[in-house]
Every structure is written in structure tokens, then in C-alpha cells.
Amino acid sequence: MRSELDAARLVDELRAQRPEALDALLATFGADIERVAYLVLHSRMDAEEVVIDTAMTAWDRVGSLRDPSALRAWLLQVAARHSLQRVRRSRSVDPLPPAAPLAADGGDPAALIDRFSLVAAVAELPPRMRAAVALHYFADLTVDDVATALGRSRNTVKTELRLALERLRTAMTPDGADAGRSGAGEP
Amino acid sequence: MTSDPDFEARVRRQLRSELSGLTPSVDADAVRARLADRPSLRSAGIRWRSSLPAAERHPATRLLAALVIAGVLVAGTLSAGVLIGLFRSNAPTAPAGQAGPSALASTLPTLQPTPLATPVVPSSCAVTRPDPPFAAPSPYPSQPPGRVWYGTQALWTMLMPNGEVWSGYPIGPGGITQKTFWFSTNWPGTAVEPVPAITVTGTRLDGSGSFTFGPGTNASAEFGEAMLVGIEVPTPGCWQITGHYAGTQLSYVVWIPPAANLQRECQQVDRPGAIDCQVALGLAIAALPLGDHPDLAVFAYGTYCGTTSGCDLSAPANRVDFGLVTFSYADDTHHEYVYVVADRDGRLHLGGTLSASPPPLMSVPTPVP
Numbered sequence: 001m002r003s004e005l006d007a008a009r010l011v012d013e014l015r016a017q018r019p020e021a022l023d024a025l026l027a028t029f030g031a032d033i034e035r036v037a038y039l040v041l042h043s044r045m046d047a048e049e050v051v052i053d054t055a056m057t058a059w060d061r062v063g064s065l066r067d068p069s070a071l072r073a074w075l076l077q078v079a080a081r082h083s084l085q086r087v088r089r090s091r092s093v094d095p096l097p098p099a100a101p102l103a104a105d106g107g108d109p110a111a112l113i114d115r116f117s118l119v120a121a122v123a124e125l126p127p128r129m130r131a132a133v134a135l136h137y138f139a140d141l142t143v144d145d146v147a148t149a150l151g152r153s154r155n156t157v158k159t160e161l162r163l164a165l166e167r168l169r170t171a172m173t174p175d176g177a178d179a180g181r182s183g184a185g186e187p
Numbered sequence: 188m189t190s191d192p193d194f195e196a197r198v199r200r201q202l203r204s205e206l207s208g209l210t211p212s213v214d215a216d217a218v219r220a221r222l223a224d225r226p227s228l229r230s231a232g233i234r235w236r237s238s239l240p241a242a243e244r245h246p247a248t249r250l251l252a253a254l255v256i257a258g259v260l261v262a263g264t265l266s267a268g269v270l271i272g273l274f275r276s277n278a279p280t281a282p283a284g285q286a287g288p289s290a291l292a293s294t295l296p297t298l299q300p301t302p303l304a305t306p307v308v309p310s311s312c313a314v315t316r317p318d319p320p321f322a323a324p325s326p327y328p329s330q331p332p333g334r335v336w337y338g339t340q341a342l343w344t345m346l347m348p349n350g351e352v353w354s355g356y357p358i359g360p361g362g363i364t365q366k367t368f369w370f371s372t373n374w375p376g377t378a379v380e381p382v383p384a385i386t387v388t389g390t391r392l393d394g395s396g397s398f399t400f401g402p403g404t405n406a407s408a409e410f411g412e413a414m415l416v417g418i419e420v421p422t423p424g425c426w427q428i429t430g431h432y433a434g435t436q437l438s439y440v441v442w443i444p445p446a447a448n449l450q451r452e453c454q455q456v457d458r459p460g461a462i463d464c465q466v467a468l469g470l471a472i473a474a475l476p477l478g479d480h481p482d483l484a485v486f487a488y489g490t491y492c493g494t495t496s497g498c499d500l501s502a503p504a505n506r507v508d509f510g511l512v513t514f515s516y517a518d519d520t521h522h523e524y525v526y527v528v529a530d531r532d533g534r535l536h537l538g539g540t541l542s543a544s545p546p547p548l549m550s551v552p553t554p555v556p
Contacts, residue, residue: 022219035209117205119202137202168198
């Protein structure tokens with residue numbers, strides 16, 4: 001109840017465009033927004049940009065949010081959309097290679113390790129699938145909320161989540177990491 | 188494939204664990220800085236385009252417009268964009284009279300600045316606060332929207348009423364990028380002097396550093412034309428900015444707070460000789476006493492890979508920082524920033540962790556059965 005009251009108050013302050021509302025917004029939801037964005041983008045810098053983009057969208061459009069208690073889900077939906085937009089925009093740019101997963105191996109600094117990281121495995125999924133995983137499995141949004149965020153039907157999202165789990169399971173299985181990662185494609 | 192609640196739960200748990208160390212790093216000031224400018228920028232671009240006669244919307248003009256607007260929107264962090272957005276660059280082929288003073292003065296922008304917090308200015312930096320502001324001659328408005336005039340008829344500019352603070356600006360090759368706008372009754376205008384012979388110099392007041400940029404180009408808003416000089420300020424700090432035009436100088440002091448995002452803009456590719464982030468990060472991790480338990484997992488959010496010291500390429504060596512690296516050992520997870528040192532030639536040297544003391548995990552020297 002308290003959190004709902006807090007959300008309602010925050011929504012009111014955002015609607016009134018009180019600058020200090022942004023502090024509360026980021027303090028409350030900034031971490032989740034950044035983590036969802038990171039799961040989609042696999043770039044801390046880009047994830048931070050998404051946090052800013054999301055806060056700006058909230059500033060502009062929180063009036064369209066009818067149920068203040070849905071603020072978190074709405075913000076994360078917005079973050080997912082911003083993340084996917086950023087993925088699309090970045091396709092013409094050569095990104096730095098992701099540095100994960102890495103580890104030392106017998107002191108050889110250049111050696112990559114084969115230790116497993118789930119976040120790294122998620123990074124190998126197609127972008128929209130990453131967004132679905134981030135929203136559903138990390139942020140606990142419902143399938144319906146994920147579908148709204150991604151502009152897809154509920155059944156499509158369920159299918160994508162199922163396929164994502166299959167890929168992650170393959171990647172998390174010993175000796176299956178390579179197959180799981182090399183098989184990931186970009187739609 | 189059937190549902191597997193156990194596996195789903197594992198995915199949820201592990202995602203949260205691995206991401207737990209990715210702490211929020213964006214503060215509201217960054218958002219406010221962008222919000223402060225954006226409405227003016229966007230609407231100014233729209234107004235400009237819609238004001239152009241159809242016959243004048245030839246490709247070159249459209250390209251120029253696109254460049255201006257794209258630059259404005261892409262560089263959304265330009266907090267001085269409140270000003271920038273009110274202006275447009277004038278193509279030499281702009282129709283005569285389009286930027287005529289009387290026509291421009293009749294449609295003053297109505298946008299109001301958002302009342303936003305600004306970074307704290309140290310008392311040692313006496314930023315210029317125009318008091319009283321300069322009253323610009325006709326056809327300019329008595330004061331520009333959201334700003335105040337500063338100077339004399341021979342040379343004036345626009346400043347923030349409570350002191351010029353430049354924060355959240357994009358970082359260019361030469362430093363923090365900014366556009367400065369200047370006005371003078373001695374300037375005959377775009378039609379006669381489209382490339383004004385104006386220069387802008389900067390001198391750091393709380394340290395060493397200087398710059399000179401010029402000549403200018405031209406810009407116009409709905410209320411008049413301006414001489415525009417793009418500058419790059421090498422470092423944050425307290426700076427005196429001086430415009431020089433037609434034998435007149437005008438100076439003001441600006442505070443540029445150390446930007447949290449300054450470092451991240453300085454990528455490793457700025458170092459002489461490419462630094463291989465993968466190798467560098469591996470080197471940094473190898474320097475840590477991690478132990479080698481079979482359950483040890485290392486995951487690097489290695490996206491920063493940026494040099495410190497503001498990419499001071501003249502320094503003998505820079506630290507190359509990395510983003511968060513997560514070390515997990517069974518159910519125990521720790522997060523660290525790691526670094527290496529790159530010398531002037533791009534050679535990498537062993538670094539370590541930025542923590543004062545290694546977390547317990549890293550103190551485990553030998554495998555645990």
C-alpha cells in the first residue's frame with residue numbers, strides 16, 4: 001500500500017513536472033531500468049543513456065499512465081522500447097567487442113575463460129528476445145506487460161520466452177555453451 | 188518444450204545475482220540538463236522548417252536543416268541548447284529578407300525555461316552574473332528567452348541569469364563542446380559578412396589551459412542574427428571566455444563542473460596505439476588474487492574501457508578503467524572495478540582493483556575443495 005501511495009505521489013509530481021521528481025524516479029526505479037537496458041544492450045554506457053531517455057519520456061508522457069500503481073511496469077516497458085531503438089540505431093556502428101565473459105587462465109592475460117555467465121548468454125539472444133527475458137525474468141513483468149512493451153501478441157511473447165529459455169538452457173549445459181552461443185541469430 | 192519452473196527460477200535468481208552489482212549511475216541532473224534544452228531545440232527546428240518557402244526547400248537547404256536539427260537532437264546533452272535551438276545557421280543561399288530584423292522580431296519565442304537545479308559553483312569561480320543585464324538594441328528583444336544579454340552594443344552575448352554553468356555537454360576530440368553566440372552593432376549581418384571575423388579565446392582560471400577558435404559562422408533566431416563560434420574546452424574547471432570582434436573584447440567566466448561522463452567519452456582508441464580491451468581486461472583480472480575454485484565465475488561489464496585523466500595523451504601513463512567486474516563464488520558475489528595502466532606507447536601494465544581492500548572472495552588464495 002505504501003509503495004502504491006509513493007508511486008501515486010511520484011506520478012503526481014511528474015505530471016506537475018517538478019524537477020525533484022526525477023531524483024525520486026531514478027532513486028526508485030533507476031537500477032531496474034538500467035539493468036533491463038543492460039540486458040538488452042550489453043553496454044553500460046548505452047544502458048545509462050536509456051535511463052536518461054526513459055526518465056525524459058516519463059517527464060513528458062506520464063500523463064498517459066492511467067494507473068499510477070503501474071508506474072514501474074510502464075517505465076520498464078518504455079526502457080525496453082528505448083533499448084530496442086538504440087539497438088536498431090547502432091547497427092550501422094561497429095561496437096566494441098563485449099568483454100564478457102573473461103577470466104584469467106593460468107596467468108595468461110589474453111586468455112578467455114569458459115566460465116559461464118547467464119548475462120553473457122542472454123547477450124547472445126536476438127534483441128527482442130533479450131528484452132522479453134529482461135522484462136519477464138529479471139523485472140518480473142507479466143507476459144501481457146511484456147507484450148505491450150514489445151508491440152507483440154501475448155502468444156508471440158510466450159513463444160519467444162520459451163525459445164529464449166531453450167537457448168539459455170543449452171548454453172548453461174556443460175559443453176553446450178559454444179553451441180548455444182554460436183547458434184544465436186539476429187532477426 | 189514443457190515449462191520448467193525450476194529452470195525459470197534459476198534464470199530469475201541468476202540474472203538478479205549477476206546484475207546486482209550494476210548499481211545506478213545516472214543522476215537526475217543529467218536528465219534535467221537535457222530536459223532544460225530540448226523543447227526549445229525541437230520546436231525551433233520545426234518553426235524554422237515550416238517558415239521556409241517551399242521553393243527554398245531545395246536539397247542543400249534541407250540537408251543543412253537536417254544537419255542542424257540532427258545535431259541538436261543527437262547532442263541532446265547540450266544544455267546550452269536553449270540558446271542553440273533558438274538559432275539556425277543561415278545558408279548563403281537563404282532568401283533575402285527571410286532573416287530580416289523586423290520579421291524576426293515579430294515572432295519572439297514563447298518558450299520558457301524549465302526551472303531546473305544547476306550544479307554547485309565553487310566560490311573560487313566567480314561566474315559572470317549580468318547585473319544589470321545589457322539592454323540590446325532593436326530589433327533584438329530587451330532580453331532573450333530564458334537568458335540575459337551581457338556586454339555592450341559593440342559586442343554582447345547571452346548568459347544564464349544566475350551564472351554561466353556548462354554541464355552535460357558532449358565531449359569532442361578537443362574537449363567539451365559548446366557553441367557561443369555573439370552580437371554586435373558593428374556586424375553587418377549574414378548577407379554582408381556570412382563568416383564573421385570573430386575569434387573566441389578561453390583561459391582556464393583555476394589551472395592551466397587555453398584555446399582559440401574562429402572565425403565564426405552565422406546563425407539566426409526568430410529575433411535576430413548572431414555570430415556563432417563553436418568551441419571545445421579542453422578540461423572542466425573555471426574558464427574565462429573572451430570574444431574578439433572588430434577591435435572589441437568581451438569576457439565572461441563560466442564554470443564547467445567535472446563531468447561524470449567525461450571519462451567514458453575517452454575511449455581506449457584515443458590512446459596512441461590501439462589498446463585491446465580484451466587483453467587489457469584479462470591483464471587486470473589476472474592481477475587479482477582470485478583463487479581458482481571450480482565454482483569461481485568471472486563476468487565483466489567491460490564496456491567502459493576508458494582512460495582516466497581526461498585522455499591526457501601527453502601523460503606518461505594513464506589508467507585504463509573498466510566497468511564492473513563480478514566475481515562470484517558459489518552463492519557469494521562480489522563486484523569490483525579493475526584497471527590496468529597503459530603507457531604513452533600503448534603498452535599495458537598490471538593494474539589491480541580500485542577497492543581499498545579486496546573482498547573476501549578475492550582473498551581466497553587456494554581452491555576450496
